[in-house]
Amino acid sequence: GFGAPVEVTFCTQVHYSAQPLSPFVLLLPGEREDEQIVAEIMERRFFPDHIAYKTWEGFHFAGHEIRITEATDCYGAVVWPSALVLSYYLETHSKQCNLVDKNVIEIGAGTGLVSIVASLLGAFVTATDLPELLGNLQYNILQNTKHKCKHQPCVKELSWGIDLEKNFPRSSCHFDYIMAADVVYHHPFLDELLLTFDHLCKNDTVILWAMKFRLEKENRFVDRFQTLFDLEMISNFPSLNIALYKAMRKGRMKARPSKLKI
Numbered sequence: 290g291f292g293a294p295v296e297v298t299f300c301t302q303v304h305y306s307a308q309p310l311s312p313f314v315l316l317l318p319g320e321r322e323d324e325q326i327v328a329e330i331m332e333r334r335f336f337p338d339h340i341a342y343k344t345w346e347g348f349h350f351a352g353h354e355i356r357i358t359e360a361t362d363c364y365g366a367v368v369w370p371s372a373l374v375l376s377y378y379l380e381t382h383s384k385q386c387n388l389v390d391k392n393v394i395e396i397g398a399g400t401g402l403v404s405i406v407a408s409l410l411g412a413f414v415t416a417t418d419l420p421e422l423l424g425n426l427q428y429n430i431l432q433n434t435k436h437k438c439k440h441q442p443c444v445k446e447l448s449w450g451i452d453l454e455k456n457f458p459r460s461s462c463h464f465d466y467i468m469a470a471d472v473v474y475h476h477p478f479l480d481e482l483l484l485t486f487d488h489l490c491k492n493d494t495v496i497l498w499a500m501k502f503r504l505e506k507e508n509r510f511v512d513r514f515q516t517l518f519d520l521e522m523i524s525n526f527p528s529l530n531i532a533l534y535k536a537m538r539k540g541r542m543k544a545r546p547s548k549l550k551i
């Protein structure tokens with residue numbers, strides 16, 4: 290085929306605890322067939338009808354045809370199903386999660402689908418990844434957002450845990466949303482990843498994180514993540530082993546009413 294990352298084995302059994310529901314919720318477990326929504330999500334993807342010079346995959350989101358050029362040599366070079374799940378959520382929940390004029394950062398953006406969809410929905414987006422991924426990421430972002438977005442997205446290096454204060458100073462960087470799709474897998478930078486979430490997340494920042502479960506180690510990352518953040522599952526696709534989470538900093542100060550009634 291054209292290099293689509295089709296995954297056929299799902300090896301882990303994941304047990305999710307009951308979570309409180311919020312306006313962010315996409316589906317209640319058992320309310321609609323998981324497969325039905327998964328099919329809807331996967332239908333957003335299309336492929337070239339002829340052999341092209343460059344390998345690309347197409348997607349329909351936010352009223353646009355998005356073409357993603359893929360390399361085939363590393364993890365960030367294809368579009369992973371978690372990115373589709375998060376993009377679908379953003380598009381179908383644009384009222385509850387209104388991105389217009391919001392400041393969004395995506396970490397581990399890969400080929401850029403989520404950043405592109407968030408930009409098309411009106412956000413000001415900073416798409417980040419390792420230096421070697423930035424050329425292709427920049428290309429996809431430009432091709433799919435130029436003259437189509439309220440705010441032109443930018444692409445920046447962010448290697449997890451490295452030079453965070455230098456490149457993203459706490460005093461001047463404020464993100465309304467941190468987005469991440471499929472950033473937890475068997476890599477040696479899980480500590481640095483957690484550090485990065487911690488560094489970028491302010492009291493009012495919302496983290497939207499699509500997590501693909503593969504191994505026990507990844508479940509442990511979720512436990513560690515919960516020591517710093519309140520985590521809420523907002524949708525769950527057992528047939529893909531993907532869960533979508535919303536998280537906010539633990540122990541954050543709630544907004545105070547402007548006038549106290551005595």
Ligand SMILES: C[S@@+](CC[C@H](N)C(=O)[O-])C[C@H]1O[C@@H](n2cnc3c(N)ncnc32)[C@H](O)[C@@H]1O
Pocket residue numbers: 364365366367368369370371372396397398399400401418419422447448449469470471472476478
């Ligand atoms: C499985 S891919 C997911 C890509 C994209 N979010 C998607 O869902 O299609 C993981 C991404 O994390 C990035 N990544 C891995 N280790 C990283 C690190 N130490 N610092 C920054 N990004 C990293 C990879 O380059 C890759 O783009």
